[in-house]
Amino acid sequence: MDERIDELDRTLHAGIALWTRGLSPAALMLAWSDWAVHFAAQPARAAQLTMVRPWMQAMDDAARALQPPQPQHVSPTPDRHALDRRLGDPAWNIWPFSVYRDAFHAAEHAVQELTDDVPGVERHHGQVVSFAARLLLGICSPANFAATHPLVVRKTAATGGMNLLQGAREWAEDLQRSLADAPAKGAESFVPGKQVACTPGKVVLRNHLMELIQYAPTTPTVHAEPVLVMSAWIMKYYILDLSPHNSLVRYLLDQGYTVFAISWKNPGAEDADLGIEDYLAQGLMASLDAIGAIVPRQKVHAMGYCLGGTLLAIGAAAMARDGDDRLATVTLLAAQTDFTEPGDLSLFVDESQLSFLEDVMARQGFLDADQMAGAFHLLRAVDLIWTPMVQNYLLGERAPLTDLMAWNADGTRMPYRMHADYLRKLFLENDLAEGRFMVHGRPVSLGDIEVPIFAVGTRTDHVAPWRSVYKLNLQCDTDISFVLTDGGHNAGIVSEPGHEGRHYRMHHRARNAPYVPPDTYLAQSAQVDGSWWPALQSWLAAHSGARRKPPPMGHARSGYAPLCDAPGTYVMLR
Template sequence: MDKGSDALGRTLNAARAQLTAGLSPVALALAWSDWAIHLAAQPVRSAQAWTVHPLLLAMDMASHGPQPLPVHTASTLGPRERDRRLAGPQWDEWPFNLYRQAFHVRGRWLHELTRNVPGVDRHHAQIVAFAAQQLQDMFSPANWPATNPLVLQRTAATCGLNLLQGACNWAEDLRRALLHQPPKGAEAFVPGHDVAVTSGKVVFRNDLIELIQYAPTTPTVHAEPVLVMSAWIMKYYILDLSPRNSLIRYLVDSGFTVFAISWKNPSDKDCDLGVNDYLALGLMASLDAINATVPGQRVHALGYCLGGTLMAIGAAAMARDQDDRLATLTLLAAQTDFTEPGELSLFIDESQLAFLEDLMARQGYLDAGQMAGAFQLLRPIDLIWSPMVQKYVLGERTPMTDLMAWNADGTRMPQRMHAEYLRNLFLDNALARGRYTVNGDPVSLGDIDVPIFAVGTRTDHVAPWRSVYKLNLLCDTDISFVLTDGGHNGGILSQPGNASRHYQILHRATNDAYVPPNTYTARAEQVDGSWWPALQSWLAAHSGSRREPPHMGARQLGLAPVCDAPGTYVMAR
């Protein structure tokens, strides 16, 4: 095929991707056809699915009357099938209890219809079941004004003013979306003024990062500094939000010299930046600058999310090259084995990747908004339908928070970097299989010999904790694994003082026997409160004697402070 035809195909796919939020219609069609053909090839199963089973469910519904589902039935439904919005007392009244019961019955029917069809590819079966669940969530009676008692009550009480206010909210959000402006209320959380306010200086800058060194708040500090690396798909200040929930400030106040990488928000000119570039210009350049600022000391490396994955790759490469500049490795909600990455794997297959690669080839990057759509589909009730009903039907806006404003302040991902990440890590799982190469040579996580502190969060839909836990299968070094309450962001932002927080921790010494996840949850110590003090104690135990804080930047080597934190890269949109 000639290059012109290939370019035309890429252009058409990129145009389609703009209409489908980056989801490949071919991937969906392949999954649906696989399921439909195999279901049709099972005449008995097909008949039961389309006729007998719905009839039996309808009879079950009729036999119980307009009442909530029996306890034994409701207990078998998943959290999203139950839709906790339907649990209020208003839903116990007729006809809303009938709507709720019909919703549950339809959910059970869809579940039976899409599961365990013989011959269907596992990945295709998961996509079909996921799509069916999306439809189920969409048609929840809580989403529609005529079937939601709370909406009807509010409309009656306000004489319809809630609907007018909802229309105004919708118009305002549409205007902001068309103008590429942040959501309403986000202007109250400006980096450097309202968030990311921990005092510090940018002490190094290159074409990809700004390295921030934070000012000490204690008369002496631990000898070994801490390097914090967040994911390149997010602004770094997730770990330095408000002073009350800043992990960076907590470590500074605990007597650590903390450095943080602030990634550049790439443009189409950065489309050829790949993983090796992020390692060289990010991790290795930062270590060089830190070694110049704090000479003779090894570094505590801390990575969050994809930043943790990149940090693990870098640590393995350094171990291979006998580079001993790391003292410890801390991984927060970071996957290194992608065999069970959760529902995100639904969006990763050859068809989907080819579709995304065509989109990125046209743009030079993947926009944060295009990535956000996939994350929203993982929790549609919480991230799509509930906010829509709240804002556009009830006419109420949820007050903006620092975490919500940060979440709306996303970054783009260079074409090459994102394609390498998705294909090599997610699709091929090359890192766990020992086939991932850095600068042409493979790296092995088994080579890492520094102590590791790893954190997983119980309800993480981005990096499920059992997937994060697989690090124990790949490394024989000293590992302390923490399992904490909360999700991907909320579980990490677990500042001390919250009485509702709990976590488990288990230490596995070098070369100790592997502990399976179920055994871990039964054996690990239960602790009330935040896990942050456990990290602080662990880092202190692996640090040398305290000394006077280092200077801000290595002036003698030309690394004088460039500007005040949070720097300039974090401000780019």
């Protein structure tokens, strides 16, 4: 009877999740009630904020709005932390659009004072309330409406409204694609194996969780140590093998490395019970076994991106604990190992939210890509929701899909147990950083890692903030080279040589050297113009042996004969 009751509750929560995009109503209500009770206990502050200031601001705005039009009226450019950065465009300096903008900023300031730093409110609840209030206010931004957006008004007048007609067509097509669960418009120009993920190679291992790709060499000789690339299990692997001009895999091949890459399977409901240890065993360890047969007696440069980097750090710590010395170096790209400052995603992770999400995942066996995308879109609503809406549907100017955008839309699912373990054990409880994370029944410690580490953080990362990534320096006493590069979580990593406007900072801390705080790192490290990829290549070369002839493709006698051409079959699974 209890199991049936639990199943009924899960079914109810799954139905609610369809309407809330996976967000727990209980978590939101807890945060709101905490804020409301404590705000009500501050009557003097509440009266000042809710009555005096808004009326004074409204009177000031009304008086200014009644003044004669001033085409050259200029207001200060909004702070870069403002809710809607689009309002900083010079077009908003012209009356009456300047009035709309200033009124919105006044409302934003009022909302910030209402929700921020209310005494007694639990910190996480305060952040959730502030975020929710700003999200709702952002819907009302004058930049979201045709009649109050200067560029849309100008375009409508110039085209006789044809931009709105074209936007309506674009909206209807997008709606049709969404209902049919079809890829985004333009995705047909970025097919894995053709336009993206097209670096030549062979699949030399396939198991239930992944395919291991060995890429064909592009140089007559290669460095002795091969490179293993491991992306996150929540994404298709080819983020690191996009178009030929911005493929990190191809770049490493051209620099004389033998490169392998793990392509994770897109799991289904039957994979619900697969957890982190399964991904370690069938991913990292199975790959090292195969590489050891194909490139015998050589250690491996292991590289992990995002959660693939977190998984690699766990695996490297377990290997160090167990005396497994098959790694030559470890490279972590935008990967967190300490989650005390995990970034904006923490808004969606607390006990109430996780319990709700676990019920949803237990019901369907996985977390769907669309459910994950919903949270990320809310975190960056201006960039990922409102700006495309205005561009596509009001201006009628659809921006062409890029390879990075096409990859981002090619999402994957996550097994129930795997994602629950990640969110609860790593994200919420921070077990890895605090020495409680178990592999094969015993805890692992990042302090056991002795091989050199190359770590990369990206300056505007909303998923893995660079200061959080930098905490690796507090956990490991090994040789660490830390790079901070421009860009966000994806664009900062896909930053090929020749990419305009890129620069980075790099700091090397020798084994057992004193800890350097992040602010000191910023002050002491020099800015270098260009891509950080050559710095990685130089670092790998410094930790590699003499060059030699490339190894064969696969090793049939050891059970690793080539199975098919890259990019394989798993990357095609939807």
